[in-house]
Amino acid sequence: MNYWYGKVTDQTIEELIAIFGGDNVFTKKDEIEAYSCDEMPLAKHHIPQVVVKPINVQSITRLMRLANEKRIPITPRGAGTGLSGGCIPIYGGILLSLERMNKIIEIDQENFVAVVEPGVTLSDLCNHVEQQGFYYPLHTGEMSATIGGNISTNAGGLNAIKYGVTRHNVLGLEAVLPNGEIIRTGGKFVKCSTGYDLTQLIIGSEGTLAVVTKAILKLTTKPVKREVLFAPFMNLQNALDAVPEIMKLKITPTSIEFMERSIIELVEKYQNIEIPHHQHEAYLMITVEGESENEIYEYFSKVEEICRQNEAVEAMVPGSARAQRKLLDAREKFFHALQQYAPMAVIDVVVPRREISEFVRKVREISEEFQIPIIVYGHAGDGNVHLHPICLNMNRGEWSKKISRLMSEIYHVGISLGGAISGEHGIGFDKKVYFNLETDIALINIMKGIKKAFDLNNILNPGKIFDL
Numbered sequence: 232m233n234y235w236y237g238k239v240t241d242q243t244i245e246e247l248i249a250i251f252g253g254d255n256v257f258t259k260k261d262e263i264e265a266y267s268c269d270e271m272p273l274a275k276h277h278i279p280q281v282v283v284k285p286i287n288v289q290s291i292t293r294l295m296r297l298a299n300e301k302r303i304p305i306t307p308r309g310a311g312t313g314l315s316g317g318c319i320p321i322y323g324g325i326l327l328s329l330e331r332m333n334k335i336i337e338i339d340q341e342n343f344v345a346v347v348e349p350g351v352t353l354s355d356l357c358n359h360v361e362q363q364g365f366y367y368p369l370h371t372g373e374m375s376a377t378i379g380g381n382i383s384t385n386a387g388g389l390n391a392i393k394y395g396v397t398r399h400n401v402l403g404l405e406a407v408l409p410n411g412e413i414i415r416t417g418g419k420f421v422k423c424s425t426g427y428d429l430t431q432l433i434i435g436s437e438g439t440l441a442v443v444t445k446a447i448l449k450l451t452t453k454p455v456k457r458e459v460l461f462a463p464f465m466n467l468q469n470a471l472d473a474v475p476e477i478m479k480l481k482i483t484p485t486s487i488e489f490m491e492r493s494i495i496e497l498v499e500k501y502q503n504i505e506i507p508h509h510q511h512e513a514y515l516m517i518t519v520e521g522e523s524e525n526e527i528y529e530y531f532s533k534v535e536e537i538c539r540q541n542e543a544v545e546a547m548v549p550g551s552a553r554a555q556r557k558l559l560d561a562r563e564k565f566f567h568a569l570q571q572y573a574p575m576a577v578i579d580v581v582v583p584r585r586e587i588s589e590f591v592r593k594v595r596e597i598s599e600e601f602q603i604p605i606i607v608y609g610h611a612g613d614g615n616v617h618l619h620p621i622c623l624n625m626n627r628g629e630w631s632k633k634i635s636r637l638m639s640e641i642y643h644v645g646i647s648l649g650g651a652i653s654g655e656h657g658i659g660f661d662k663k664v665y666f667n668l669e670t671d672i673a674l675i676n677i678m679k680g681i682k683k684a685f686d687l688n689n690i691l692n693p694g695k696i697f698d699l
């Protein structure tokens with residue numbers, strides 16, 4: 232179905248100024264240009280007609296009523312670190328930036344809960360709660376992302392095997408519907424069997440159902456100790472074969488990351504550092520938390536045994552906290568090292584953990600077939616594989632012709648192994664075509680029905696996930 236959209240006129244701008252105040256409404260090119268893209272590589276930029284930066288929920292309800300009445304598209308945005316074009320205003324209209332709603336409203340020490348506005352960054356929240364002896368366990372490769380963005384993409388990150396992803400750490404929400412109504416879901420409690428779970432429905436909906444204006448987050452106690460083990464292997468297959476055995480141990484690690492030499496070389500150049508044992512083909516980086524050093528070292532000795540049984544060349548725990556930090560920092564810089572290296576695409580397929588090596592094997596075949604190199608690394612503990620096809624020795628025209636067929640084949644393989652198109656980045660605009668091709672029509676139809684129930688006029692982040 233085609234939707235028509237109204238334009239932002241001078242009168243609309245006046246109405247927006249009346250709602251938000253002149254200091255929170257932006258129309259000049261140099262003020263709004265940065266809101267035309269996110270971190271999705273090679274994405275086409277779309278400049279919104281106006282950017283608004285609310286400081287309270289009431290102004291968002293007024294905005295929604297205005298936009299709904301005039302059929303003006305609204306695109307919510309957090310920090311713009313998304314990798315799927317989710318916050319790109321592809322129909323122009325109003326860009327709703329939540330960056331100024333960035334208060335940590337409450338740390339409830341009795342209920343182990345934080346109540347926050349959506350524009351709080353993940354890094355600010357983690358630092359704040361840790362100062363009070365608590366822990367918010369989500370740790371992604373981009374800590375400047377906002378909590379609202381994390382919720383809307385159901386962000387995952389490194390600690391998912393132990394703590395789950397964003398949806399496992401959100402207890403309740405306040406959100407504004409496209410018709411301007413405010414809803415409150417869940418609360419400061421863990422259990423709830425009271426009707427449909429709208430908290431979980433809004434999480435991961437990529438700003439297409441409602442604007443998140445407040446979140447109730449689950450906290451835990453700060454881990455006493457955290458250590459990293461680094462194990463180089465002769466090949467990726469051996470490294471990945473060790474993972475299911477490690478997962479059978481009594482302690483669940485916080486993360487198990489895998490990587491190949493190609494990305495290690497790039498990050499070494501990017502950061503001007505040397506990674507220990509950097510001449511080997513593949514690596515596991517395992518992080519564990521515990522109550523004491525003894526507990527952790529006992530665990531690591533078992534992990535080391537498993538790694539060696541799977542032909543690891545070494546299994547080392549860097550001696551100093553600084554050396555461990557260096558390894559973790561390097562892991563966090565993979566994306567930036569790649570960005571600097573060459574134009575690339577981003578794929579974040581998830582498959583059952585056991586299928587990672589088969590998936591990577593098939594990806595290699597596809598890479599050969601298309602003559603496009605693909606850098607591979609990922610979260611071995613949870614099956615989320617990051618792939619970056621690289622545009623090297625090929626002109627952009629040839630690349631554009633090949634890349635969507637290559638991506639299609641990779642998604643198809645991922646799904647045939649029991650996986651899904653996106654483990655943590657979301658569908659956004661980038662993967663819409665593949666999602667719609669590969670997903671059961673009955674599922675898409677239910678999703679479209681839900682979208683219509685929330686947003687009859689399709690004004691909230693239209694053109695994302697699917698087209699109505």
Ligand SMILES: Cc1cc2nc3c(=O)[nH]c(=O)nc-3n(C[C@H](O)[C@H](O)[C@H](O)COP(=O)(O)OP(=O)(O)OC[C@H]3O[C@@H](n4cnc5c(N)ncnc54)[C@H](O)[C@@H]3O)c2cc1C
Nearest residue numbers: 309310311312313317372377379380381383386387438443
């Ligand atoms: C270097 C790098 C590393 C990354 N590592 C990870 C990783 O480890 N794990 C991971 O999951 N992701 C990762 N990401 C992706 C990104 O950080 C996440 O998708 C993050 O959750 C986006 O948050 P944001 O605030 O930047 O949201 P944005 O990019 O601004 O928006 C993302 C989506 O959320 C919607 N949205 C934002 N705020 C709201 C709101 N308040 N209400 C309704 N909708 C809203 C937008 O419309 C859009 O659809 C990485 C990105 C980069 C650049």
